[in-house]
Amino acid sequence: MVKELKRVVITGMGAITPLGNTVDTFWQHIIAGQSGVGWITKFDTTYFKTKFAAEVKGFNPADYFEKNEARKYDLFTQYAVAAADEAIKNAGIDFEKLNRNKIGVIWGSGNGGIQTFQEQVEDFVKGNRRPRFNPYFIPKMIADIPSGVISIRHGLRGLNFSTVSACASSNNAIIDACNYIRLGKADMIITGGSEAPINESSVGGFNASKALSTNNENPQAASRPFDVKRDGFVIGEGAGALIVESLELALRRGATILAEIVGTGMAADAYHLTGTHPEGEGAYLGMLDALEDAAIAASQIDYVNAHATSTHMGDGSELKAISRVFGENNHLNISATKSMTGHLLGAAGAVEAIICIKAIDEKIVPPTINTEVVEAAFAGRFNLTLGKAQAKEINYAMSNTFGFGGHIATTIFKKYYP
Template structure:
């Protein structure tokens, strides 16, 4: 006997909006978050644009002393988790604090802190000039730690790292701990602050990002025949997962139920997905089996599709193999076309998109795709250009990461 797990709170900090309401409005309207980089001088870089947060001031949420002690990826985690916790409305003081945990994800951790401190060391002609906050700000687990400290949650607490599959890995772990009775509530999701010279420079060197510097807003174009790479994004997505009986007993608002999740490995390449999507297919199959569903029972699939030539097609091949290339009702969209790729935080915000699609019966679009790759068959129902009204009762979120990580989560309307 396992416990049912539901979502009772959500929070967002994204290039399309600094809260759930604004984020969802931007996603539904097909808004692009891409623009020239303002965080540093990117004029000499191959890619000069990204999806940055807009009008974000951490001092509106944290006092100045706290801001100085936190890398931006931790600041983002606090802002998004604060919104999700407030939305959920639970009071830890009315519970055993050991029943409440945090499982948070970040693919890179404190990249900005690392970059700044190493530069400071270099400018000091080799003399040690490191801040005593260097290590605490840098380490990837600090976001989960600070959420716990800020709120007094004394249960399960750790960080997942699986590149761009990170947030879904965190959500899956939280799901499993609650359904096996080891926690009643877990705050989960992910945050990333990768728009730094070192991070952008590294991905430029790999030739992984789009170079449409003349028109950043249309650069991310998943499934398009002329796609040329992903667009970097930043931010955080947070969910409060809760034991169903506990949520029901306190009269909590329930957005959706998590019914299944799975992880597999491609065991193929450091950075490329398996060309036939074998690992992705198996992960989707396991997540659906855990949910007691078939692929045809889904209504919406939020694709990982980052706008890379190889990656988009491998995911499509995985989908086709599940449907046997037969016509079906599952609608597919790639919202990274609007948000950019938030790396370790991508699954966090895309889980929210699935949940809100179920709530509002709306499927957001894939923007910028003007000519669909001819290798994508018409049996794949791509939602392009504009959002559509659709009776979404079940949705799947796909995430894949460097190292061959595949992580899938399935959400369903509460029955």
Template sequence: MKRVVITGMGVITPIGNDVETFWNQLSQGQSGISKIDTMDVSAYKSDIAGLVRNFDAEAAVGRREVRRMDRYTQFAVAAAKQALEDAKFSIDEHNAERVGVYIGSGIGGIHTMLENYRTLLERGPSRVSPTVVPMMIANMAAAQVSIMYGAKGPVLAPVTACATGNNAIGEAMKLIQRGGADVVIAGGAEATITDLALAGFGNATALSTRDGAPDEASRPFDAQRDGFVPAEGAGVLVLESLEHAERRGAHIHAELIGYGVSSDAYHIVATDPEGAGAYRAMREALADAGLAADEIGTINAHATSTVAGDLSETLAVKRLLGKRAYEVPISANKSMIGHMLGAAGGVEAVALIKTLQDGLIPPTINLQNPDPQCDLDYVPLQARRADVQIGLSNSFGFGGHNAVLIFKKFES
């Protein structure tokens, strides 16, 4: 079986639009949650989000191309550009057919859809953009990365809600392992901070309403958590077969060694209260990696700051690790960046890889009053030094989708 390694990383997030800035802010426990100032949200049940700030779309994508891309696609292309530059990898006529793109989105181009629907109602059908469909569909981030950089291998756009990023990366690993590509650009992108999404999530009572203190609103595992905080951005990795990476002398960030998936088969939005599906996905990832549970050194939790979700994940971890569950440090990145939906897995994969590289586990901020039922080691409030060799990253999505990745510090 081919070994798969990570040679490039790129992010667009509420706490930084490059890996270095993102990691510095995450390590320091800086929140990217703020009041929404991009539209009038005075009538909504929640008015806070993790917004991407200071994003220069024209610089990242190009003045000509940017007008034909929804915001989520712009994020994906920008993150992919960073990842390719980090990997020092160029796609050309000699390797293009062996390079794939697996980038998904939970929702896709909702900005484009809403803008054009308003145009339809206000100005009539003749004024709707002829590019509305290719701009709004959820495969277009993957397609545009393929087009812009000339990747002619397999292109796939998973749509598994909040598990999308992990599914994209995991399926990319499997593609490389079975010899379908040498390199895959993989991850997730999302840009859903719109009136429709905010109203829908709010009316579903899924969002935090701690509007008076935005930076304290996302509080995974805390007894006073009251819902998730929506966020936007992208996280993209460059995956390669080890032999391909070594042949070109690439710098290797980490090795991807396990991938597990499952379905709760329980409810369209609620998680299995016992965490059974999450447990199965973690168990499958361990089996795929050929590991015992006691070899996991840290967990990057899905941990959205919902009452039911955080508890079910805690129960799943306890079932997986047994008594050792209390000894394994767990970090909840969403306490700082909010819930980036389909982009979450890609961004959190970068965070876990940086943990392996730097020996630093980011904190779970706002964990001031721990839920007695969530009684594991969530690295509260401050980052922690730890020499971690292997880490597991969870992503669970609406519909019961569960996807888990396991990364290992690289050893030649």
């Protein structure tokens, strides 16, 4: 007997970002083409090549936790809980009226509690290597803790785990959530991703690998996807959360349906530890897989939120892959919103999913900012939505995310039609 797959919809969203700590604030800044980049305030950058980042502003753990509770969690977990709380409220969920055994949490993070790890090792060394570790060291550090904390906070006993695939982590979490609901393994899943990597270890490490922009003369314009002068990504932090549930449950509880997930794709570059395939082979396969899963033609996609981190090889290879997939799709809009948010690493996919869903709902394509001279090989071939947002009816939006190790994750969101 063939089991019929369930339709999967999104009914709530939450965000903690460099451009605002609610979805509405974040979205207004995105549409306005504003940058969330500024000087790093979290540590002394005197000896660092990069002195700027896209930091979250005005986040107060006391708004979400009791004092004694907050100290148990690394900042990436705090961001996760805050975003999830907003998404739950946005979705109008009353857990008392639902079967908590069928509600799960799937969360993504590429780095986990890297700040906690750094602090504990520093304390160990400064203490003449005496083992005086915080009893919460391990749970604060490990990447799976947000999914556990969110489930404990709301008494959710359904499937629960975390995905780790570098910068594709939260998109992989969304894909897993979609597939488990399709199969009837859960009725509802809180999914998304979070990251808090703005510290000496991360910035120093990415500087050493020559991945970060060093445009200290003009930080807000440092992330310039597709531009001939791009010189690396801008590191960011934050979280995005989505309430993903079966259409059946959403209708039964009278939820407002924001969008439908209709296609997911995964692949691997199988090429290099940190670099993308020069021809975008993995990206090409991931997009094709998502289109096949959605049972639609490439010509039906109206908007692609590109991974586009502003690295030389990455941006070029993604546009090559998009060209192979979409050919002469003249009505296709592409935008690179990391030009505004910075690169939120493992949280990028969730935050960019929110952008895709809002773009569908608000009928507007967010801009790519800072790009002045598009690389010659791609100039005039794509509508990169440069400079300002563009009004547009969007039925299908695609979100690409790629991670170190060659991980590829692509999702397709559709405007919901009853």
